[in-house]
Amino acid sequence: MDIFLQQLINGLTLGSVYAVVALGYTMVYGIIQLINFAHGEVVMVGAMVALTVIGALAASGSMPPFLILTAGVLCAVPVCMILGYLLERVAYRPLRGAPRLAPLITAIGVSIILQHVALLIFSRNPRSFPQIVANPVFDIGGASISAVQIAIMLISLAMMAALTFVVYRTRLGMAMRATSENPAVAGLMGIDINRVITFTFVLGAALGAMAGVMVGTYYGIAHYKMGALLGMKAFSAAVLGGIGNLGGAMLGGLLLGVVEALGTGYIGDATDLCNVEWLSTALAERCADQGHMILFGSNYQDVFAFVVLIIVLVFRPSGLLGERVGDRA
Amino acid sequence: MNVAAWRSAPVVRGIGMAAITLALAVLPFILASQGTAWVRITNLAILFALLSLGLNIVVGFAGLLDLGYVAFYGVGAYTWALLASPHFGLHLPFWIILPTGALLACLFGLMLGAPTLKLRGDYLAIVTLGFGEIVRIFLNNLSQPVNLTNGPQGVTLIDPMRIGGFSLAGSHQLFGFEFSGPIKYYYLLLLVLLAVIVVNLRLQDSRIGRAWMAIREDETAAKAMGIDTRNVKLLAFAMGASFGGIAGGLFSSIQTFISPESFVLEQSVMVLAMVVLGGMGNVWGVVAGALLLSFVPEVLRYTVEPLQKSLLGQVVVAPEVIRMLLFGLALVLMMRFRPAGLFPSQVRRRELESAGPA
Numbered sequence: 001m002d003i004f005l006q007q008l009i010n011g012l013t014l015g016s017v018y019a020v021v022a023l024g025y026t027m028v029y030g031i032i033q034l035i036n037f038a039h040g041e042v043v044m045v046g047a048m049v050a051l052t053v054i055g056a057l058a059a060s061g062s063m064p065p066f067l068i069l070t071a072g073v074l075c076a077v078p079v080c081m082i083l084g085y086l087l088e089r090v091a092y093r094p095l096r097g098a099p100r101l102a103p104l105i106t107a108i109g110v111s112i113i114l115q116h117v118a119l120l121i122f123s124r125n126p127r128s129f130p131q132i133v134a135n136p137v138f139d140i141g142g143a144s145i146s147a148v149q150i151a152i153m154l155i156s157l158a159m160m161a162a163l164t165f166v167v168y169r170t171r172l173g174m175a176m177r178a179t180s181e182n183p184a185v186a187g188l189m190g191i192d193i194n195r196v197i198t199f200t201f202v203l204g205a206a207l208g209a210m211a212g213v214m215v216g217t218y219y220g221i222a223h224y225k226m227g228a229l230l231g232m233k234a235f236s237a238a239v240l241g242g243i244g245n246l247g248g249a250m251l252g253g254l255l256l257g258v259v260e261a262l263g264t265g266y267i268g269d270a271t272d273l274c275n276v277e278w279l280s281t282a283l284a285e286r287c288a289d290q291g292h293m294i295l296f297g298s299n300y301q302d303v304f305a306f307v308v309l310i311i312v313l314v315f316r317p318s319g320l321l322g323e324r325v326g327d328r329a
Numbered sequence: 330m331n332v333a334a335w336r337s338a339p340v341v342r343g344i345g346m347a348a349i350t351l352a353l354a355v356l357p358f359i360l361a362s363q364g365t366a367w368v369r370i371t372n373l374a375i376l377f378a379l380l381s382l383g384l385n386i387v388v389g390f391a392g393l394l395d396l397g398y399v400a401f402y403g404v405g406a407y408t409w410a411l412l413a414s415p416h417f418g419l420h421l422p423f424w425i426i427l428p429t430g431a432l433l434a435c436l437f438g439l440m441l442g443a444p445t446l447k448l449r450g451d452y453l454a455i456v457t458l459g460f461g462e463i464v465r466i467f468l469n470n471l472s473q474p475v476n477l478t479n480g481p482q483g484v485t486l487i488d489p490m491r492i493g494g495f496s497l498a499g500s501h502q503l504f505g506f507e508f509s510g511p512i513k514y515y516y517l518l519l520l521v522l523l524a525v526i527v528v529n530l531r532l533q534d535s536r537i538g539r540a541w542m543a544i545r546e547d548e549t550a551a552k553a554m555g556i557d558t559r560n561v562k563l564l565a566f567a568m569g570a571s572f573g574g575i576a577g578g579l580f581s582s583i584q585t586f587i588s589p590e591s592f593v594l595e596q597s598v599m600v601l602a603m604v605v606l607g608g609m610g611n612v613w614g615v616v617a618g619a620l621l622l623s624f625v626p627e628v629l630r631y632t633v634e635p636l637q638k639s640l641l642g643q644v645v646v647a648p649e650v651i652r653m654l655l656f657g658l659a660l661v662l663m664m665r666f667r668p669a670g671l672f673p674s675q676v677r678r679r680e681l682e683s684a685g686p687a
Binding site: 103117 | 394444445447448449450451452454455456458459460462463466467469470473474594598601602605609646650653654656657658659660661663664665668
């Protein structure tokens with residue numbers, strides 16, 4: 001099996017999920033310069049709702065699998081959209097104009113609340129996503145790609161394309177861009193700022209819900225804490241690409257996914273001390289005994305995202321595609 | 330004579346100080362009469378106050394948002410654990426380990442600070458968050474190929490604090506009173522806390538402290554005024570980290586067991602919440618915030634469970650969950666109604682009141 005191609009496929013799959021989640025972060029940030037820390041939790045809620053609906057319908061067993069899956073998505077997306085709306089209305093809007101740290105702390109508070117409400121409803125244990133649709137695996141060039149992976153990549157691409165269309169080709173999108181440029185002036189031009197901001201949150205939450213369903217079906221598992229790490233990585237992706245920049249979020253997400261997958265695939269071999277010539281004699285005994293002496297194994301998977309993020313930011317403090325930010329951030 | 334003048338009269342101040350000292354000295358015995366658990370809770374609360382004061386230097390004074398502060402706490406804790414436990418068979422005395430831990434944490438602070446100097450605001454927040462995660466993942470995984478940290482199982486049987494031949498663990502009889510381990514730690518922690526408070530207050534009014542605040546208010550202007558922003562920011566990271574390292578060492582010695590579980594993102598968030606709740610930049614406010622957020626959940630733990638039992642006949646919602654829910658709610662409500670914290674610093678208060686829409 002070709003490891004490189006295989007990891008590339010895995011990375012692109014995960015990367016497209018990161019990209020979709022990152023879009024939610026970056027849109028909100030672009031408009032009101034807020035890190036919506038609770039976005040990861042919206043993704044988690046999306047996965048949980050879909051799981052519940054799919055589980056219940058699959059148990060009743062009278063509907064065709066694809067219809068069940070669609071029903072799950074059709075429930076998860078509106079629930080998350082309402083959640084996004086409520087978040088903006090109840091938690092963030094009263095703080096508009098407050099110093100920057102205030103909404104950030106609110107966001108942290110909201111994500112703690114959402115996590116523990118989910119814990120109450122769905123229990124502490126991970127819940128497995130019912131596998132209702134057959135998931136055939138295809139072989140391409142020595143690597144395997146599953147139907148779910150193909151679906152995730154295609155759906156993500158479609159959503160990114162749709163979002164780009166909305167932002168750059170519709171009146172609402174124009175209003176969004178105007179608001180992110182300068183809310184005060186946009187308001188003077190007759191744009192209803194509040195409506196635009198609410199719309200941004202709702203749109204981001206809808207994307208988050210889809211991402212939740214996708215990542216749930218991909219890993220086959222959902223957990224009340226799944227949003228935290230996913231959100232953190234997606235936010236890293238958004239920052240990596242240059243936060244506030246749609247293209248940046250997509251690029252950052254895909255890049256992060258690929259780096260993570262390739263890193264995980266290769267780091268074990270790369271840091272196997274038995275492969276290092278000048279060390280192999282010193283370690284001969286142990287190498288002969290166990291075959292290899294791996295310094296960093298694939299258990300460091302979650303480190304890559306952050307290491308790459310830090311390295312990129314050291315050289316490009318405003319991300320890959322980000323514009324230079326003003327002096328008063 | 331008006332009240333303010335009366336309060337600042339030396340005699341009154343002296344009596345006040347004596348009363349507070351006496352109260353603090355007697356406190357552990359009162360707590361111990363309710364169960365040793367309360368003394369332990371108080372000790373942890375003081376530890377959190379130490380951490381909050383350290384983070385306050387970075388976030389409150391210098392205005393650099395650090396979401397990975399717990400990393401330094403972890404470094405300090407693991408330094409103690411590895412240098413004074415059967416894990417490596419080392420049992421060094423505290424006056425070597427604590428400074429080593431502080432120094433190591435300081436180095437980690439510089440490691441985090443140096444590459445991120447150019448970053449502002451939210452970029453810095455996410456990098457510090459990532460840094461905290463990196464440190465945790467390393468602590469979790471450095472049991473292979475050489476067993477450095479013992480991985481997720483953590484380090485056990487850590488030596489307690491020993492000053493000369495006097496161990497702070499176990500009970501001692503003194504003046505007819507029984508001094509249990511936690512009570513002795515309480516006095517130690519109280520002394521450290523007082524020292525750290527004094528250092529913080531002095532720092533606040535020092536040249537460096539004013540430089541930090543200048544950077545917090547406007548970095549460009551601070552630079553124009555001749556402040557070496559690079560070094561001063563690094564100093565904030567390094568000092569904040571060293572305090573975290575010391576607190577970590579003390580944590581190890583008190584718990585005698587640590588694992589990476591204690592150094593997760595939630596802890597960073599908790600400490601940040603303490604700083605924010607108390608009032609960023611205000612030393613006494615931060616201490617109050619830390620004590621409040623440490624005690625309220627514990628009180629809840631002891632009241633919520635019996636309450637549910639008596640009302641509903643069983644425990645429906647685990648106290649831990651309620652505690653976190655209330656914690657989240659408190660953060661949201663605080664930001665809504667008192668964004669400057671319960672005890673805002675003067676500068677911050679003015680800043681927040683004059684802050685218009687962005």
